[in-house]
Amino acid sequence: MPATHPWIAALLAALAAIGPFSIDTYLPAFPEMAADLGATRIEVQQTLTAYMVTFAAMALWHGALSDRFGRRNVILVATSLFGVASLLCAFATSIEWLWGGRALQGMSAGAGMVVGRAVIRDIFDGARAQKLMSRVIMIFGIAPAVAPMVGGALLLAFGWRSIFVFLAVFAGVLVWMSWRFLPETLPPEQRQSLHPVGLARAYRAVFSSVPFLLLIAAVALNFNGFFVYVLSAPVFVMEHLGLGPGSFAWLFVPAVAGMMGGSWLSGNIAGQWTGRRTVITGFVVMFAAVGIGVVHAAVFAPSVPWSVLPVGIYTFGMALAMPTLTIYALDLFPARRGFASSCQSFAQVGLNALTAGLFAPLLWGSPLTLGAGASVFVALGLLCFVVWAAMAKNSR
Template structure:
């Protein structure tokens, strides 16, 4: 069995949280091909990303509270099974509408592992150790979005865009096997609260009454919002505006992910001496600086794709510094409701990102500027939120 404070457990938890990024990033280079093959517009194809985020948010409403009540492992296995079956539906989708629907179901399945992965960390670790564990997971998880677009770029010319979903299906089935055979139950004491829609809403309302929780959820959703804006818009901007091919796009996307991995490694070194908030402070500065620099370069008419990719790597370093520590800080006050707190955090994060993705998709009209403006806005807002909430965070 997998044990706490081992690399093997960290790797499994990281792969569980990577299920969502894998489902998204691997097929990014194929978005234009999907639009062409299924006779869909860019906005319709964008919905395969944005509806995935809505499904991700909807699933998280239930997974956390149910796992607090019945245990982490059975709920985790249900999510992995749903993800695997929905990946099969994506593979066989005959039109854009059915692909969007299958992506929504795929997201419902993928949302379970990420919620429960964070809850397991809170079950097993405290304080800065939890933040360090989430950063370690993020470092390993970061390898997935780094190689997923490259893998997708290699798969698409050989087997078409549908093979990306075959790969996701195999990944989900493999993880389900490992969880069933090797992952022990981490929940020491099950919640006695009756499960109902109203009881979940009451629990969410109680969590939102905690000022510190609200602040860290806001920081997490802003950091992820800018990242998702790049995920959803970069394939059209870099391939259509800057003329990159699918493989060149995949490599540039991987370069951006290296910034994220660098941020997570740096966070592991900083969180001990500087604490969770000290690490977040550096992270939000990187978010604001990366987004602002991208706006300046693109608005100045720099013709190279590096005007987008370079600043985005800095922004992603900020994501790696900010998001794991903000998540750990949000969950710390609620050891008895870690699943529920993780669910609500995920709902807020994914709903915001989905809305941002839809707005961005409607404004991608052949110009690169809407993308950096969106990313800069989230970075500057994160910096402002951190600067204005010192009392709430200390409380």
């Protein structure tokens, strides 16, 4: 398959979808897992933290490894390891065993997302890169809606262990597809050394770049405004909305529809709107969403569809802004796009891990506190973007 083939976006999106599938598919099974393994709800919740901590740590290396050994090789090895880790989770007999399996999943799950972004920038520049990035995000956006529904169906039919068997099969299919269809987009002459001194200098250059840190913080904080709902989904759907374990679609379908719509619009206006206009419009939509959500939660009892519609509006704005912010960040380090993508994922998933372990349990007590938390995240994201824009203007 040539690097510009229309199906390359679908393959890259499927590889990136390993991340949300690893999180969302097993959310409906939390109560059954706790009962089966003799664990508390918080202990089961910490399987998310174990996953995201190792995801963030290894995200620093996926890009560097792909800069050295090539994009395709890293994806093949990491996806194979994810399949093995999924089987370990399927056969867990204690919560500690499950923590270990989830940690191994986290170490390997990020390669598709991290390396995939670098592949896009290897292929295209400018508006064409934004179009492909938006297409990947649009297809990728299906995963959070499909995953909990698949997980709920497997849970009801075969029990919670079947969810991890499904993830292992999913990984196996992606390994075959990547081996068969994924091209290598990084020529050998452009590869970078893994020498410790060179890596140390690269890490220092990236993490001392204030513009880069502001951009990746804006992406991470915006995503966190939605991710807090993902992490709180069992409480939000089953307790606040009073729905059953097969009803997670009420939350995730609007969220994913918004994400796909925002990604579609971002791709279609690429080259017509300036990047800053696109990002600012995304922030306006996100602020409108959290405002509606907070007012509804303060005045009315939780209900469907009204309690979940603001989430869909929010993800529309988030997906509209995200491709442009990501390209701005990667373009700061054109010789090390894989490395820069790793650092972005490290920062984003590190914040997600903190949210999973600390913020989500503090915020999931009511729809009002969830909405207030999302408001704070998007406000901080806007602040980061405004400071970056001011610095970029002054450096001209």
